Amino acid sequence: QRILSRNDHLAQHNRELLQKAQVFATNWISAPGSGKTRLIERMLEDNRLGQEIFVIEGDQETSRDRDRIRAKGGQAVQINTGSACHLDAHMVHEALHQLPLKPKSFLVIENVGNMVCPTAFDLGEAFKVAVISCTEGEDKPLKYPDLITNAKVLLINKIDLLPHLDFDLEACGSFAKRINPAITVFAVSAKTGEGMEAFYAWVLSAKGAET
Amino acid sequence: QRILSRNDHLAQHNRELLQKAQVFATNWISAPGSGKTRLIERMLEDNRLGQEIFVIEGDQETSRDRDRIRAKGGQAVQINTGSACHLDAHMVHEALHQLPLKPKSFLVIENVGNMVCPTAFDLGEAFKVAVISCTEGEDKPLKYPDLITNAKVLLINKIDLLPHLDFDLEACGSFAKRINPAITVFAVSAKTGEGMEAFYAWVLSAKGAET
Ligand SMILES: Nc1nc2c(ncn2[C@@H]2O[C@H](COP(=O)(O)OP(=O)(O)OP(=O)(O)O)[C@@H](O)[C@H]2O)c(=O)[nH]1
Ligand SMILES: Nc1nc2c(ncn2[C@@H]2O[C@H](COP(=O)(O)OP(=O)(O)OP(=O)(O)O)[C@@H](O)[C@H]2O)c(=O)[nH]1
Ligand SMILES: [Mg+2]
Ligand SMILES: [Mg+2]
Ligand SMILES: [Zn+2]
Ligand SMILES: [Zn+2]
Numbered sequence: 001q002r003i004l005s006r007n008d009h010l011a012q013h014n015r016e017l018l019q020k021a022q023v024f025a026t027n028w029i030s031a032p033g034s035g036k037t038r039l040i041e042r043m044l045e046d047n048r049l050g051q052e053i054f055v056i057e058g059d060q061e062t063s064r065d066r067d068r069i070r071a072k073g074g075q076a077v078q079i080n081t082g083s084a085c086h087l088d089a090h091m092v093h094e095a096l097h098q099l100p101l102k103p104k105s106f107l108v109i110e111n112v113g114n115m116v117c118p119t120a121f122d123l124g125e126a127f128k129v130a131v132i133s134c135t136e137g138e139d140k141p142l143k144y145p146d147l148i149t150n151a152k153v154l155l156i157n158k159i160d161l162l163p164h165l166d167f168d169l170e171a172c173g174s175f176a177k178r179i180n181p182a183i184t185v186f187a188v189s190a191k192t193g194e195g196m197e198a199f200y201a202w203v204l205s206a207k208g209a210e211t
Numbered sequence: 212q213r214i215l216s217r218n219d220h221l222a223q224h225n226r227e228l229l230q231k232a233q234v235f236a237t238n239w240i241s242a243p244g245s246g247k248t249r250l251i252e253r254m255l256e257d258n259r260l261g262q263e264i265f266v267i268e269g270d271q272e273t274s275r276d277r278d279r280i281r282a283k284g285g286q287a288v289q290i291n292t293g294s295a296c297h298l299d300a301h302m303v304h305e306a307l308h309q310l311p312l313k314p315k316s317f318l319v320i321e322n323v324g325n326m327v328c329p330t331a332f333d334l335g336e337a338f339k340v341a342v343i344s345c346t347e348g349e350d351k352p353l354k355y356p357d358l359i360t361n362a363k364v365l366l367i368n369k370i371d372l373l374p375h376l377d378f379d380l381e382a383c384g385s386f387a388k389r390i391n392p393a394i395t396v397f398a399v400s401a402k403t404g405e406g407m408e409a410f411y412a413w414v415l416s417a418k419g420a421e422t
Contacts, residue, residue: 136244
């Protein structure tokens with residue numbers, strides 16, 4: 001019988017709270033600057049998920065990401081982690097009680113930009129979303145495998161920049177499948193919206209399966 | 212009297228070892244995919260530092276970066292950190308004993324891609340080099356301040372992509388100066404070599420001042 005760490009215990013509490021409130025929560029993890037906030041802005045602009053999107057923003061410092069989400073009409077709270085490099089279930093628990101969550105809505109938890117430590121912490125989400133920007137190089141799934149092992153879906157973002165890069169999109173996707181054969185991969189651009197329709201359809205069916 | 216942590220103790224040992232060997236060591240920190248390895252490749256290609264460059268590569272997994280450096284004629288060893296998100300002085304100590312370091316040479320320690328945790332660990336280097344890619348957004352110095360506070364120099368890399376980005380180069384530099392007024396900032400492209408001459412001149416004078 002594995003002794004649940006304090007974090008796992010709280011994560012389980014968060015998960016029960018979210019299930020009772022009928023809120024579908026995901027935990028978004030990437031390197032700094034891969035486009036997590038831009039992707040959430042795009043989801044708010046497109047409004048294709050049919051329900052309200054609430055956002056918990058995690059950053060060492062500033063409320064810049066929360067302000068960007070609010071500017072797009074989203075309800076967002078900001079967690080500043082200071083020297084901590086990842087969100088934990090305790091921080092998220094506090095933030096959950098600050099949001100007027102509605103049944104059937106979505107909760108996006110944008111983690112601190114870091115491909116390593118956030119992958120190990122359960123926050124109470126349904127699953128983790130990994131984001132890799134094609135400006136970072138196709139080798140990232142192999143070099144930072146925890147990101148891929150712990151995610152259900154990988155978004156390869158900023159594909160509008162492909163004409164200007166030496167990035168091998170095929171290789172990046174197959175490297176991810178090598179690390180986690182079950183992962184689903186989408187190539188998208190948060191800037192132009194390319195590829196997002198397929199991702200929205202996938203999220204809606206994943207939500208249907210979970211709730 | 213601050214009690215030196217075990218890491219600081221070992222870092223001090225590394226620093227003495229490097230000073231005795233007359234090797235000028237720097238610790239390069241960035242987000243994953245900012246171009247640390249590409250910058251080292253560029254330094255090997257340009258050969259403008261006048262002395263041999265030894266490299267310690269830090270990654271969760273793979274020896275891909277070490278192999279890239281060796282392919283450019285550099286002497287490199289690879290440290291795989293597994294689940295650890297940063298290099299520490301103990302890991303570097305082991306690697307130091309594997310390199311045939313020469314007097315007056317350079318040692319570049321490429322840390323694990325992570326803007327947070329590596330900034331807190333002294334490895335025995337002369338100073339830290341921060342790298343931010345202009346594909347990551349100009350807000351990074353404000354959102355990940357530890358990276359800037361702990362660095363002596365900031366390289367804003369990939370400026371060859373500026374025509375295709377909404378990146379504000381001026382703002383990024385001034386945000387960094389706001390966080391750390393003493394930091395020196397260079398705008399460079401590891402791909403085209405633009406801006407590297409000024410950086411080489413700065414490194415040579417910094418090395419002269421330290422040794
Ligand atoms: N060309 C292009 N740029 C993008 C895209 N998505 C994001 N960006 C840019 O990438 C930079 C970083 O985007 P953010 O949304 O702030 O990234 P993030 O992952 O939220 O960053 P942190 O929260 O700081 O870790 C900004 O300059 C964005 O404009 C995209 O699809 N295409
Ligand atoms: N256009 C352009 N691309 C660059 C430049 N520097 C690096 N890249 C590209 O950016 C991607 C990542 O470069 P790397 O050198 O592997 O970055 P890194 O910081 O060493 O990455 P990790 O060690 O995995 O954290 C690769 O696709 C490079 O080709 C640059 O100056 N301009
Ligand atoms: Mg963000
Ligand atoms: Mg590298
Ligand atoms: Zn960490
Ligand atoms: Zn020793």
